[in-house]
Amino acid sequence: MTQARAIPLNALPLGLPARVRSLACDRAVRRRLLELGLLPGTQVEVVRRAPLGDPLELRLRGYRLSLRAGEASAIEVDPEGAPSDPRADDASAREKA
Amino acid sequence: MSDPARPAPSARRLVYLLGNPNAGKTTLFNGLAGTRARTGNYPGVTVERRAAAWRAGTHDVELVDLPGTYSLSASSPEERIAAQAVLRGDAGAVVVVLDATSLQRGLYLALQLRDSGLPLVVALNMMDEARAAGLRIDAERLALALDADVVPIVAARGEGVDALTRAVAARLDRAADAGPADAGRAADATRAHPVTLDPATEADVAALAEVAAHAFGPETPADRARAWALVALLADAQDEDDALPPSLRVAAQARRRAAAEAGRDLDLAIVGARYAAVDRLAAEAVQAAPPRRSRTDRIDAVLVHPVLGLLVFAAVMYVVFEALFRGSEPTVALIEDAIGAAQGLVTGALPAGPLRDLLTEGVLAGVGNVVVFVPQIGLLFFLIALLEDSGYLARVAFVIDRVMGVVGLHGKTFVPLLSGFACAVPAVMATRTIASRRDRLVTMLALPLMSCSARLPIYVLVIATVFAGEPPIAGVVSVGAAVLFAMYVLSVVATLGVAAVLRRTVLRGPRPTLVLELPPYRLPLLGNLLRATFSRVREFLVEAGTVILALTIVLWAVLSFPRSDAVEARREADRAAASASLEGEARETRLAEIDDAAAAAQLEHSAAGSLGKLVEPAIAPLGMDWRVGIGVIGSFAAREVFVSTLGVVFGIGASADEESRSLRERLREARRSDGSPLFTPLSGVALMIFFVLACQCMSTIAVVRRESGSWRWPLFMLAYMSALAYVVTLAVYQLGSALGWGVT
Numbered sequence: 001m002t003q004a005r006a007i008p009l010n011a012l013p014l015g016l017p018a019r020v021r022s023l024a025c026d027r028a029v030r031r032r033l034l035e036l037g038l039l040p041g042t043q044v045e046v047v048r049r050a051p052l053g054d055p056l057e058l059r060l061r062g063y064r065l066s067l068r069a070g071e072a073s074a075i076e077v078d079p080e081g082a083p084s085d086p087r088a089d090d091a092s093a094r095e096k097a
Numbered sequence: 098m099s100d101p102a103r104p105a106p107s108a109r110r111l112v113y114l115l116g117n118p119n120a121g122k123t124t125l126f127n128g129l130a131g132t133r134a135r136t137g138n139y140p141g142v143t144v145e146r147r148a149a150a151w152r153a154g155t156h157d158v159e160l161v162d163l164p165g166t167y168s169l170s171a172s173s174p175e176e177r178i179a180a181q182a183v184l185r186g187d188a189g190a191v192v193v194v195l196d197a198t199s200l201q202r203g204l205y206l207a208l209q210l211r212d213s214g215l216p217l218v219v220a221l222n223m224m225d226e227a228r229a230a231g232l233r234i235d236a237e238r239l240a241l242a243l244d245a246d247v248v249p250i251v252a253a254r255g256e257g258v259d260a261l262t263r264a265v266a267a268r269l270d271r272a273a274d275a276g277p278a279d280a281g282r283a284a285d286a287t288r289a290h291p292v293t294l295d296p297a298t299e300a301d302v303a304a305l306a307e308v309a310a311h312a313f314g315p316e317t318p319a320d321r322a323r324a325w326a327l328v329a330l331l332a333d334a335q336d337e338d339d340a341l342p343p344s345l346r347v348a349a350q351a352r353r354r355a356a357a358e359a360g361r362d363l364d365l366a367i368v369g370a371r372y373a374a375v376d377r378l379a380a381e382a383v384q385a386a387p388p389r390r391s392r393t394d395r396i397d398a399v400l401v402h403p404v405l406g407l408l409v410f411a412a413v414m415y416v417v418f419e420a421l422f423r424g425s426e427p428t429v430a431l432i433e434d435a436i437g438a439a440q441g442l443v444t445g446a447l448p449a450g451p452l453r454d455l456l457t458e459g460v461l462a463g464v465g466n467v468v469v470f471v472p473q474i475g476l477l478f479f480l481i482a483l484l485e486d487s488g489y490l491a492r493v494a495f496v497i498d499r500v501m502g503v504v505g506l507h508g509k510t511f512v513p514l515l516s517g518f519a520c521a522v523p524a525v526m527a528t529r530t531i532a533s534r535r536d537r538l539v540t541m542l543a544l545p546l547m548s549c550s551a552r553l554p555i556y557v558l559v560i561a562t563v564f565a566g567e568p569p570i571a572g573v574v575s576v577g578a579a580v581l582f583a584m585y586v587l588s589v590v591a592t593l594g595v596a597a598v599l600r601r602t603v604l605r606g607p608r609p610t611l612v613l614e615l616p617p618y619r620l621p622l623l624g625n626l627l628r629a630t631f632s633r634v635r636e637f638l639v640e641a642g643t644v645i646l647a648l649t650i651v652l653w654a655v656l657s658f659p660r661s662d663a664v665e666a667r668r669e670a671d672r673a674a675a676s677a678s679l680e681g682e683a684r685e686t687r688l689a690e691i692d693d694a695a696a697a698a699q700l701e702h703s704a705a706g707s708l709g710k711l712v713e714p715a716i717a718p719l720g721m722d723w724r725v726g727i728g729v730i731g732s733f734a735a736r737e738v739f740v741s742t743l744g745v746v747f748g749i750g751a752s753a754d755e756e757s758r759s760l761r762e763r764l765r766e767a768r769r770s771d772g773s774p775l776f777t778p779l780s781g782v783a784l785m786i787f788f789v790l791a792c793q794c795m796s797t798i799a800v801v802r803r804e805s806g807s808w809r810w811p812l813f814m815l816a817y818m819s820a821l822a823y824v825v826t827l828a829v830y831q832l833g834s835a836l837g838w839g840v841t
Contacts, residue, residue, distance in 0.1 A: 016540040025331055028172065032369040032612050035168045037202050037375075048397075051406040055611050056779070061324040062385075063199035064393075066495050068502070071610055 010072035018077035116194030118165030119616040125252040154266025166761035197227035214320025217245035231386025240383040269277030309568040312342035421519035436465035486621035517547030543596040548588035551736040552753040563781035644799035661702040668695035697748040720780030778839030791822035
């Protein structure tokens with residue numbers, strides 16, 4: 001079922017939790033992301049975009065990581081249900097703005 | 098505690114401090130032994146090395162603060178240094194500092210250290226924040242799994258530091274009992290949460306461990322050989338320059354190729370197995386509270402807000418820029434006054450002659466040339482430390498990354514480039530916040546093109562000389578202001594253009610990325626900020642300062658020797674005549690004129706004068722003559738010296754500044770050998786363009802040598818900037834002459 005729903009990480013709506021399915025970046029970037037804990041199966045969320053639209057701010061494993069949309073587009077994620085609780089109002093407000 | 102009869106350094110036990118960036122490692126180091134810290138650099142790379150004498154229990158310890166790292170691997174200079182240090186196997190203990198608020202990423206590093214068979218002590222830092230966030234961490238379970246004492250601490254407040262010291266002492270006691278051969282512990286079979294690789298990967302690691310054991314010698318413990326095997330397997334072609342023994346590197350490459358052909362993902366197999374162990378351990382030892390909005394979330398809602406965020410960014414960068422550009426002015430003036438006073442003292446105390454000149458114009462001027470940078474460097478590094486420790490520096494990169502990405506740079510290069518508007522010397526030092534060596538070099542080599550404050554006096558003098566009478570453009574904008582603005586635009590275009598070209602040619606490499614942790618906002622500790630600032634200033638004084646001093650003396654000699662006795666004799670004769678025939682103020686004026694004329698003649702007779710005449714055929718097509726050539730040579734000390742050197746050349750003395758009316762008059766009256774005016778709007782603009790692009794600054798060269806670790810890069814910079822300046826100035830002057838622009 002989840003097969004059909006996989007989307008690139010840069011297309012994930014803000015505040016919506018997802019699980020990483022695969023990473024197809026350059027080897028050096030991929031290895032770095034893996035070592036930072038962004039692995040297939042890891043829960044990740046796009047907290048916000050930078051004021052100029054790029055890069056993205058991700059939240060994973062209790063910390064925040066910045067990643068350019070170009071690299072994020074090579075990461076496939078499966079979205080998981082509704083936006084996570086506490087930041088939801090923020091995120092949707094920002095999307096409207 | 099402190100025993101005056103300290104044993105020789107060789108008797109000291111080595112203890113390494115290791116941890117993720119932003120985990121509070123440096124704060125802990127400063128708290129343990131900061132007052133005795135010595136800083137230096139690792140050979141070949143500009144990664145700061147900090148070490149200090151420390152005492153843990155009965156042990157005299159050399160405490161080494163290793164660079165922050167996420168992993169023991171070979172993918173950045175910092176990681177290479179950390180891996181090489183701890184895997185060398187000479188540590189009495191390794192203290193790994195973990196941020197309790199993001200424990201999983203720290204555990205990834207800690208598990209690697211455990212599996213390398215190192216005598217480990219875990220400092221669980223930021224416990225106050227973890228508690229406030231509702232995290233409950235079972236230290237005993239962690240201790241069991243990591244086979245190490247786990248000491249909860251709050252490094253910023255010194256909490257738990259005594260307990261940590263006791264734990265290190267106990268570890269050193271145990272290591273001493275166990276003997277040096279195996280300072281470690283139980284075999285991995287009995288370990289909780291082992292890292293279990295799949296059989297194929299395990300076979301690769303086992304085979305490479307044998308190669309590693311062979312390469313590092315038979316006494317290498319099995320754990321450590323295995324750790325090297327894992328480092329080698331995760332390395333890739335670009336980063337295996339010097340970290341690994343050749344046999345291991347070659348064997349690892351073969352294994353990786355074979356794995357790739359078999360469709361096996363080695364990176365994921367190894368990192369995934371480690372994180373599987375991390376996840377199991379975290380599930381057992383960490384109880385997380387339901388997520389809630391943290392302080393950092395609330396601050397970020399403003400600081401990286403789509404609109405407010407840009408305003409905050411602009412305001413913060415404006416403050417940094419103003420501080421650099423103007424904030425250091427009073428101190429700089431003070432330093433210049435002090436140097437002037439010292440020169441006056443020497444002049445008064447010694448008879449006139451080469452020795453006095455050497456002391457005043459060479460040594461004291463050189464000391465001034467060095468010390469004058471201290472306020473800017475101190476201010477810039479204090480501000481950078483403040484931004485970094487508070488967490489905002491990462492947001493600076495986050496906010497501006499998109500703009501920098503256009504020219505192939507990334508967000509971390511912004512602050513150094515902006516600082517280049519004030520002065521390239523602190524700006525080059527500021528490139529240290531850039532992680533990738535390639536990106537650092539690109540930034541360092543391009544930023545001296547930014548129009549620094551030392552170029553401003555030249556622009557002012559030239560504009561006032563050649564554009565004084567021009568009517569304003571469209572009745573409002575003065576021509577001078579428009580030209581000045583154009584010079585700044587040119588400098589920015591040149592900087593970004595050169596950076597883009599360097600990235601595609603000399604320093605070609607993988608596309609720069611911005612994989613950057615955005616750390617939580619934290620209140621910086623003043624002690625940490627001051628230590629970081631002082632250590633930068635000291636490094637500059639010791640390592641770049643000596644080069645600048647030496648170059649100042651050489652340059653003084655070039656501008657002073659050989660001296661002409663004929664000129665001196667005529668000066669004496671003229672002075673005698675004037676003293677006899679004139680009285681009062683008229684006599685003083687006449688004597689000063691005689692001295693200025695003699696100084697101009699001596700300068701013409703010096704090596705610099707000869708050099709100016711020698712190169713005149715080469716610089717004449719740029720609109721310059723030998724007198725301007727001497728000014729260009731003199732400006733190598735610092736660009737603004739061009740003005741005072743021209744003052745001497747044109748016979749009105751070295752005290753002339755860019756506001757000097759008589760200097761402007763002399764320049765306007767100056768004629769070439771063919772009788773045409775030397776300074777025209779065209780030759781003035783050409784001269785300014787030359788100064789925008791040319792590397793007329795030995796201090797920049799000295800500091801690039803220091804920061805890049807060799808003479809190769811500063812010489813490359815000097816060569817490309819000189820060539821660029823020559824070609825562009827030549828094109829502008831020749832094209833302008835041919836079209837008849839501004840020639841009168």
